[in-house]
Amino acid sequence: MASQMSDEQASFTHGSLLKHVTVMSFTSSIGLMAIFAVDLVDMIFIAMLGNPSLAAAVGYAGTILFFTTSVSIGLSIAAGVLVARAVGAGKSEDAAEYATSVLVIGVVVSVATVACIFFWLEPLLDLLGADRQTSALAISYLSIILPSMPVLMAAMIAGAILRAHGDAKRATMATLAGGIVNAVLDPLLIFTFGLGLQGAAIASVLARFTILIVSLYPVIRQYHGFAIPSIGLLRRDFSVVTAIALPAVLANVATPVGTGIVTREMAKFGTDAVAGMAIIGRLTPVAFAVVFALSGAIGPIVGQNYGAQLHHRVKTAFKTALGFVTVYVIITAIGLYFLRDLIIATFDATGDTLTLVLLFCGPLALTQIFNGWVFVGNASFNNLGHPVYSTWVNWGRHTIGTWLPVIGGASLWGASGVLIGQAAGGFVFSVITVWLVFKMMDGQRQDADKTHFDKQLRMHVLESRRH
DSSP states (O other): OHHHHHHHHOGGGSSOHHHHHHHHHHHHHHHHHHHHHHHHHHHHHHHHTTOHHHHHHHHHHHHHHHHHHHHHHHHHHHHHHHHHHHHHTTOHHHHHHHHHHHHHHHHHHHHHHHHHHHHTHHHHHHHHTOOHHHHHHHHHHHHHHGGGHHHHHHHHHHHHHHHHTTOHHHHHHHHHHHHHHHHHHHHIIIIISOOHHHHHHHHHHHHHHHHHHHHHHHHHHTTOOOOOOOHHHHHHHHHHHHHHHHHHHHHHHHHHHHHHHHHHHHHTTOHHHHHHHHHHHHHHHHHTHHHHHHHHHHHHHHHHHHHTTOHHHHHHHHHHHHHHHHHHHHHHHHHHHHTHHHHHHHHTOOHHHHHHHHHHTTGGGGGHHHHHHHHHHHHHHHHTTOHHHHHHHHHHHHTHHHHHHHHHHHHHHTHHHHHHHHHHHHHHHHHHHHHHHHHHHHHHHHHHHHHHHHHHHHHHHHHHHHO
C-alpha cells in the first residue's frame, strides 16, 4: 500500500526532469510574476504622484519587508522539504502532521517578528540611511502592511505544501488571485480614494488575505493536508521542523541584510540613487520571476527523488536546473536591453536614477544567472539534509561578499559601482555554492552505494550460513 501510494503521489520520481523543472518553474513564476508585477505598478503609480521621496520610502520599506518575507520563506521551505519527503516515501499521514506543525510554528514566529520590528522600526530606518521625511513616509506604509505578516506566512506555507504534492497549478492560482485583487484595488485606493502610499499598503494586505484563502482551500479539501493540532504533535515535531526551518530562515534573512548594506551605501549618493535602486528592485522579480520561482520549484523535485532514494535523478535535476536558469536569464536580459527606452520613459528616469536603470537593462541583468545558481543550490542543500550549508553560503555572500565589493565599487564608479560590487560578490559565492552541492551529492551517492553493498554482503553471509 505504501509503495502504491508513493507511485501515485510522488509525481517527480519518474519522467523527464527537464519537463518537471520547466513546468514547475514557469507555473510557479506565473503567480509570483502577478504579485511582483503589481508591486511594479505600485511603483509606477507612486512615481505618478510626483514626489521622489515616496519612491525612496518604498525602497526603504521594501528592505524591511524583505526581512519579514525571508522569515516566511524559511518556514515555507521547512514545510516543502518535510512534506515532499513524506510524499516521496508514501507517508501521507506524516505529511499532514508536518504541515500542521510548520503552520502553527510559523504563525507564532511571525507574530513575534512583527512585534520586534515595530519596536525597532525607527532605528532600523535610521540605520538604512533614511532622512526624517522619508522615514515618516516609510513608517506610515509599514504600519499598515506589517501586521499582515502572519497571513503571508500561512499563505506561503500553504503554497509550499501544494508544490510538495506536485500541485504547482493551484499554488500558482492562489498567488495569481492575490495579484488580481491587488491590481484592481491599487488605482482605486491610491487615486480614487486619494489614499496615496497608504492605499497601496491596504491593497497589499487584502491581496495577502486572498492568497491565504485560495491556497488553504485545496490543501484542506483536495489533499487533506493538515492534521488536528496538539501540544503533543508540536512537541514531537518541533526539533525536526526547527532543524530545517532555523538554518533556512537564517539563510534567507541574510538577503535583506545584504540589501540593507547596499541600501545604506546607495543612500550616500542621494534620493535619486535610492529611487533608482527601488525601481530596479521592482523590475528584477518581474523580469526574472522564473529565477525567483526556481527555489520553490526545484525543491519538491529534489525532495521527492531523495525521499525515494533515486540519487542519480537528484544530481541530474540539479544540473538541469542550472542549465535552465542560465538560458532563461540570457534570453530575458536581451529582452530588457531592447525595452530599456520604454522602461526609462515609464518611470521618467533622470540623473542617477537613469544611470542605474540603464545599467540594469544592460550587463547587470546577466548577473541574475548567479542568483539562480545560488537559489537552486540552496534548495538542494535544504532538501538533501544540509540546510546549514545554505546558511553559511548566504551569510558569506550577503556580508563579506557584499560589503567589501560594494564599498570598492562605490569608490570607483559611484552609485553604479554599488550594484556592480554586489554582482561581483554574487558571482564568487555562486561558484562556491555549485561546487559544494556537487561535493555533497557525490558524498551521499557513495554513502548510499556503501550501505547497499553492506546490506547485500550481510544477506549473502546469512544465506551462506543457512546452507
